[in-house]
Amino acid sequence: MKVLVVFSHPRRDSLTGQVADAVVAGLGDAGHEAELADLHGEGFDPVLREPDEPDWEREDKVYSAAARDEMARMERNDAVILVFPIWWWSMPAVLKGWIDRVWNKDWAYGSAFLSHKRALAIGLSASDEPTYAKRGYDTAIETQIVTGIFNYCGIEDGRFAYLHHSTDGGERPAAMIAEARELGRHFADGLAPGQ
Numbered sequence: 001m002k003v004l005v006v007f008s009h010p011r012r013d014s015l016t017g018q019v020a021d022a023v024v025a026g027l028g029d030a031g032h033e034a035e036l037a038d039l040h041g042e043g044f045d046p047v048l049r050e051p052d053e054p055d056w057e058r059e060d061k062v063y064s065a066a067a068r069d070e071m072a073r074m075e076r077n078d079a080v081i082l083v084f085p086i087w088w089w090s091m092p093a094v095l096k097g098w099i100d101r102v103w104n105k106d107w108a109y110g111s112a113f114l115s116h117k118r119a120l121a122i123g124l125s126a127s128d129e130p131t132y133a134k135r136g137y138d139t140a141i142e143t144q145i146v147t148g149i150f151n152y153c154g155i156e157d158g159r160f161a162y163l164h165h166s167t168d169g170g171e172r173p174a175a176m177i178a179e180a181r182e183l184g185r186h187f188a189d190g191l192a193p194g195q
């Protein structure tokens, strides 16, 4: 399976970057082919301007070259994994802008939908599970990303994985990297061979 791993963090050598590398390594362990999209490193412009604004009256809008390049990158992969730090109980603006511009009308929703077999969002969080549960951040984040983006765009098999305690230091970073490798290794579990 070909998997697009979309990484969003200002520093390539951040813990988030190491987690993204571990996901790629885990996918490789399981015999999958990973393609890494480093949104910051590539200078992706997250601002949706007029050329990428959906046309609500037509289904044949041609989007900007930058958006079409990203659509092509999505199309040459069978599944997608997003790796990002949780900022304000959500995804970073650059990743949100990538969704805004690329997962666009009549390609990802509207008259056409994504055909990706599975999507996984991996969020690094400084906080912990009880805090997310207490305030309902877990439900809010998962509803927004899994239901509101993955499922809405036709990817029925959408999941969210948290890597909590990301700023604890000590042995935690190494444990997170090991967990991320397992997430990559088992990403395609349950999907039919050849998919």
Ligand SMILES: Cc1cc2nc3c(=O)[nH]c(=O)nc-3n(C[C@H](O)[C@H](O)[C@H](O)COP(=O)(O)O)c2cc1C
Pocket (backbone or CB within 6 Å): 009, 014, 015, 016, 017, 085, 086, 087, 088, 089, 090, 124, 125, 126, 127, 128, 166, 167
């Ligand atoms: C602008 C900003 C907002 C943040 N908001 C949250 C938050 O809402 N919840 C949380 O658990 N951590 C939050 N954090 C902590 C980050 O998730 C944490 O810094 C990151 O997971 C550490 O990974 P890194 O070293 O790769 O950046 C925030 C950090 C920043 C910079």
